[in-house]
Amino acid sequence: MATPATTEALRRELERLEQADLYRRRRIAAWSPELGPAELVVDGRRCLAFCSNDYLGLARDPRLAEALAAHARTGGTGSGAAHLVAGHGPEHQALEEELAEFTGFPRALLFSTGYMANLGLLGALAERGDLVAEDRLNHASLLDASRLSGATVRRYAHADAAAAVRRLQGAARRRFIVTDGVFSMDGDAAPLAALADAARRHQAELLVDDAHGLGVLGPEGTGSVAAAGLQPADVTALVGTLGKAFGTFGAFVAGGEAVIETLVQRARSYIYTTAPPPPLAAATRRALAIARAEPWRRARLETLVARFRHGAATLGLRLLPSATPIQPVLAGSSGVALQAAAALFEAGLWVTPIRPPTIPAGTARLRITLSAAHEEADVDRLLEALATVAALRAEAGA
Numbered sequence: 013m014a015t016p017a018t019t020e021a022l023r024r025e026l027e028r029l030e031q032a033d034l035y036r037r038r039r040i041a042a043w044s045p046e047l048g049p050a051e052l053v054v055d056g057r058r059c060l061a062f063c064s065n066d067y068l069g070l071a072r073d074p075r076l077a078e079a080l081a082a083h084a085r086t087g088g089t090g091s092g093a094a095h096l097v098a099g100h101g102p103e104h105q106a107l108e109e110e111l112a113e114f115t116g117f118p119r120a121l122l123f124s125t126g127y128m129a130n131l132g133l134l135g136a137l138a139e140r141g142d143l144v145a146e147d148r149l150n151h152a153s154l155l156d157a158s159r160l161s162g163a164t165v166r167r168y169a170h171a172d173a174a175a176a177v178r179r180l181q182g183a184a185r186r187r188f189i190v191t192d193g194v195f196s197m198d199g200d201a202a203p204l205a206a207l208a209d210a211a212r213r214h215q216a217e218l219l220v221d222d223a224h225g226l227g228v229l230g231p232e233g234t235g236s237v238a239a240a241g242l243q244p245a246d247v248t249a250l251v252g253t254l255g256k257a258f259g260t261f262g263a264f265v266a267g268g269e270a271v272i273e274t275l276v277q278r279a280r281s282y283i284y285t286t287a288p289p290p291p292l293a294a295a296t297r298r299a300l301a302i303a304r305a306e307p308w309r310r311a312r313l314e315t316l317v318a319r320f321r322h323g324a325a326t327l328g329l330r331l332l333p334s335a336t337p338i339q340p341v342l343a344g345s346s347g348v349a350l351q352a353a354a355a356l357f358e359a360g361l362w363v364t365p366i367r368p369p370t371i372p373a374g375t376a377r378l379r380i381t382l383s384a385a386h387e388e389a390d391v392d393r394l395l396e397a398l399a400t401v402a403a404l405r406a407e408a409g410a
């Protein structure tokens with residue numbers, strides 16, 4: 013038990029969060045085969061969900077479940093050790109090779125999560141005396157990673173390559189430009205061509221976290237780098253996650269031989285942790301093959317995004333400039349975001365309100381995400397419900 017003084021201080025802070033509409037609550041969400049692919053039972057209520065990162069609709073694909081179960085039966089469930097001890101199996105190795113081939117980089121290295129991949133990457137490459145320029149809307153894991161590395165961290169104005177360059181001025185051993193490929197809470201794409209050009213001109217390393225672009229953007233879903241017309245050689249390292257478009261769990265870093273081998277030797281979040289379960293690697297290999305072979309999933313997403321944006325703009329909702337399946341609707345205050353999400357939930361639609369500190373103060377939003385598991389009729393149902401949420405329209409000045 014915490015001491016009475018600490019307990020009291022924690023209680024006061026929790027009350028402050030509650031009063032500021034910033035308290036977060038988990039809901040229990042369950043899927044079972046009798047539900048539609050985008051449906052969930054949430055706290056006992058059947059809902060159509062618009063808040064998952066399962067962009068390609070693979071998380072409940074029976075082919076992935078079969079790959080996972082088959083490998084668990086014949087190869088066991090757990091890896092039993094870290095990759096460098098005894099935990100690196102043939103499925104991990106094959107998946108790394110396939111991810112390298114998919115992304116076009118010489119090598120790829122698996123991590124247990126995207127958060128850990130970012131910690132490992134920046135921790136291994138950057139140190140005190142280095143300069144890291146981070147987009148101010150980068151994912152928290154990238155910001156935490158560069159801060160933990162000991163380097164000097166400077167945040168630049170969102171999606172502004174010239175501002176990134178200004179942040180790299182001064183003496184340094186190494187310079188880094190670090191960006192999300194697709195911004196997780198806004199859905200817009202980083203100006204990767206301009207950032208790559210800036211990195212080249214200023215001898216900086218460009219690190220791209222494409223958690224929300226891989227599988228979704230570019231030819232065969234190869235991600236934001238290809239979608240921006242760049243080659244893998246334009247980027248020092250690419251981070252990809254496997255728990256979003258690929259429908260499983262985990263992450264990887266792709267890069268050149270020297271970068272990846274440095275991660276093997278130095279990335280603490282790689283070395284000092286148990287390797288992911290091998291059946292998960294088997295399921296991810298299946299997901300990767302399906303994602304490449306079924307372009308209809310990306311085509312459907314494009315159709316759904318266009319349909320949603322057209323409908324939401326007609327309703328006078330405040331959208332952000334996003335062409336990806338992440339389609340936030342601005343609410344402004346946390347209270348309005350909570351109220352709007354609650355109204356949608358009553359109508360059987362699950363959308364999560366996103367509030368500070370995840371996003372800047374005054375920009376609370378409904379983070380609506382679309383998936384190839386949705387039908388056009390699902391988007392229409394969401395739009396009909398949004399039309400009835402007066403709080404959102406009032407906030408938009410409608």
Ligand SMILES: Cc1ncc(COP(=O)(O)O)c(C=O)c1O
Binds near residue numbers: 192
């Ligand atoms: C841009 C970005 N990077 C990294 C992560 C972390 O990935 P993971 O969930 O695999 O830890 C996320 C979200 O979870 C993300 O949105």
